[in-house]
Amino acid sequence: MLLTFSRLIVLLCAFFAEYCYAQKPAGDLYGEQLIHEPAYEREPIEKQPLPGGRWYRDTQAIMGTEVSIELWHKNTVHAEQAIKAVMAEMRRIDGWLGYGRTSEVTHLNQLAGSQAVKVTSELFQLIKRAIYYSEISDGAFDITFAGAGKHYDYRLGVLPNETTLVASLAAINYRHLQLNEALLTIGYAHPGVNIDLGGIAKGYAVDNAIAMLKQRGITSAIVSAGGDSRMIGDKQGKPWIVGIRSPRAAAATAQVPIAIPLSDTAISTSGDYERYFERDGVRYHHIINPKTGDSARQLQSVSIIGDKAIDTDALSTTVFVLGLEKGMALINQLKEYDAVAIDAKGNIFYSDGLAKP
Numbered sequence: 362m363l364l365t366f367s368r369l370i371v372l373l374c375a376f377f378a379e380y381c382y383a384q385k386p387a388g389d390l391y392g393e394q395l396i397h398e399p400a401y402e403r404e405p406i407e408k409q410p411l412p413g414g415r416w417y418r419d420t421q422a423i424m425g426t427e428v429s430i431e432l433w434h435k436n437t438v439h440a441e442q443a444i445k446a447v448m449a450e451m452r453r454i455d456g457w458l459g460y461g462r463t464s465e466v467t468h469l470n471q472l473a474g475s476q477a478v479k480v481t482s483e484l485f486q487l488i489k490r491a492i493y494y495s496e497i498s499d500g501a502f503d504i505t506f507a508g509a510g511k512h513y514d515y516r517l518g519v520l521p522n523e524t525t526l527v528a529s530l531a532a533i534n535y536r537h538l539q540l541n542e543a544l545l546t547i548g549y550a551h552p553g554v555n556i557d558l559g560g561i562a563k564g565y566a567v568d569n570a571i572a573m574l575k576q577r578g579i580t581s582a583i584v585s586a587g588g589d590s591r592m593i594g595d596k597q598g599k600p601w602i603v604g605i606r607s608p609r610a611a612a613a614t615a616q617v618p619i620a621i622p623l624s625d626t627a628i629s630t631s632g633d634y635e636r637y638f639e640r641d642g643v644r645y646h647h648i649i650n651p652k653t654g655d656s657a658r659q660l661q662s663v664s665i666i667g668d669k670a671i672d673t674d675a676l677s678t679t680v681f682v683l684g685l686e687k688g689m690a691l692i693n694q695l696k697e698y699d700a701v702a703i704d705a706k707g708n709i710f711y712s713d714g715l716a717k718p
C-alpha cells in the first residue's frame with residue numbers, strides 16, 4: 362500500500378534526505394562489516410509510549426551478516442519467543458544452505474556432478490526459483506556462478522589466474538542443472554558445476570521470518586538479513602524509513618543519500634562495497650557476471666522494492682549484473698517491482714514506478 366505512497370515521495374526524499382540525515386550517523390545495513398546502526402530509522406524505541414505495546418529488538422551475526430528484528434508487541438514473553446524463533450530459523454537456513462559440512466548445498470555440490478541427488482522439496486523449490494531468475498535475465502542471475510566465484514577470496518584478496526578463470530566458465534550455466542520434480546532429484550550435467558545460493562537465500566530467510574511473525578499475530582515488524590529487509594505493517598502509524606547508503610562513503614559515517622518510506626513490503630540492496638578487495642586499482646567484489654567470471658562493474662548499488670524478499674534479493678543481484686540499461690528495462694517490465702540504481706560515477710537512477718510523476 363505504501364509502495365504507492367513511496368512512489369510519490371521517494372524523489373522528494375532523495376533530494377532532501379541529505380539534509381534530513383545530516384546529523385544522523387547512518388549504518389551500513391548492507392555489508393558484513395555492519396556492526397553499527399541499521400540504516401532504517403532508529404529512534405530510542407523504548408521511549409515511544411504508545412498504548413498497548415512496545416518495541417522489542419535483537420541483532421545477531423548469522424549467515425555471514427547481521428540479522429536484525431524489530432517488532433511491536435504487548436507481551437514481553439511472546440515477543441521474546443518470537444525473536445528467538447526467528448533467529449533459530451535464520452540459523453537453520455544458514456546451516457542448511459551455507460558452506461558447512463552439514464549443508465544440503467555442500468552435499469549436492471559434492472555428489473551431483475556424478476549422480477542425480479535426492480534433495481528436500483524446500484531446496485528443490487528454492488533452486489527452481491533461482492532458475493526462474495536465470496531464465497528472465499538471460500543468465501545474469503545464475504547460482505552456478507560459483508564455478509568461478511569459488512576461486513575468489515575477498516577477505517584474503519585472492520583472485521583466480523586467467524587459466525583457472527577461463528576453465529571455470531564451462532561449468533557456469535544454469536542449464537547444467539537437471540531437475541526432476543517427480544523424483545525430487547538434481548544432477549549436474551557438467552562435473553565442474555558448483556552452486557551457491559548467496560544471491561537468494563537471505564531473502565528467502567527473511568520471508569520465512571516474516572511468515573513466522575505473522576503467524577504469531579504480529580502486525581508491526583521489520584526483519585533484515587544484511588541487505589535484505591521486509592516489513593509487516595508500518596511503524597505504528599508511520600512508514601518505515603529505509604535508507605540506501607552511499608556506496609563509496611566509509612561505512613561508519615556513510616550518509617544516506619536516499620530514504621524510502623515503506624510499509625508491508627520488502628527491499629533488497631546489492632552493493633559492490635560489501636565483500637571486496639582492490640588490486641591494481643580494480644575492485645573485485647562478490648557479485649559475479651556469469652559470462653565472464655569477473656565482478657560486475659557497471660553499477661555500485663542496486664535496490665529493489667517488491668512484496669517478497671526472496672524476489673527482491675534475487676532481483677537486486679540480477680540487476681546489478683545486468684547493468685543500468687538492461688537492468689532497468691527488466692524492472693520496468695516487471696510491474697510489481699521498483700529499483701534504485703547507483704552507477705559507477707555515483708549517479709542515481711529510478712525505475713519508472715519511482716520516477717517523477
Ligand code: ADP
Pocket residue numbers: 391501502503504506557558559560561563587588589630631632635647648649650651674677678682
Ligand atoms: P549480499 O549477499 O551481500 O546481501 P547480494 O544479494 O547482492 O548480496 O548477493 C550477492 C551474493 O550472490 C554473492 O555473495 C554470491 O553468493 C551470489 N552471487 C554473486 N553473483 C551472482 C550471480 N551472477 N547470480 C547469482 N548469485 C550470485
Ligand code: MG
Pocket residue numbers: 560561629630631673674675676677678679
Ligand atoms: Mg541479492
